[in-house]
Amino acid sequence: MKVYKTALKPVLLYGTVRRKEENLLERTEMRMVRWIAGISLRERRESADIRRMAGICCIREKAREARLRYIGHVKRGAEEDPVRRAMEMEMRGRRSVGRQRKRWKDTVKNMHCKRRNSRSGSQ
Template identity: 65%
Template structure:
């Protein structure tokens, strides 16, 4: 499982802090990781073991939780930056024009707001770096 945590998961989640993941893509990530974990652990789908039980046995958390943790950790970095930094200016930049008709494409900030809403956090919480670190490390703490 050390290989899974140190090699496979970073490959799966490379750049995840900037992705605007939709539920469908999160499910694809989870299925991919579970296929690899089952292969490493030698557990066949025919054995009928559920994913949660396998994760508990192997001591790993859900890849969706890790992706959320990465996004929120990066969001904290962006919020704490100086106002003159390019990334902060790009985040706060107003976009002129109208959005297209119909359902809108999901944006990174929409995903971050969804993640923060699920756990009940506010933007002000990210200004305290130590507190934000403790809040965003929830996925690792649950498996220790």
């Protein structure tokens, strides 16, 4: 599992990940973990049980943590930093008709709201 945690997981998480890609990442991760642990699909063991046995968490959670870590890094940066200015920039004009494509900013905002709601419910 050390090889998975130190070499494979960082490679899987490199770059921006969309929902469709998250599903593919999760399948790829489980295929690798099953192969490393020597567990066949025919054994019909649940992914959560395999993750618990291997001592790893879901790759979706790691991708979420990475997004939140990056947004924190940008927010703590200097006001005149180009990345921060681009992130906080508001575009004028109208967006096109129909369902809008989800922006990275929307994803992070949604994750932040879910995290805040889960904290207030557990207290």
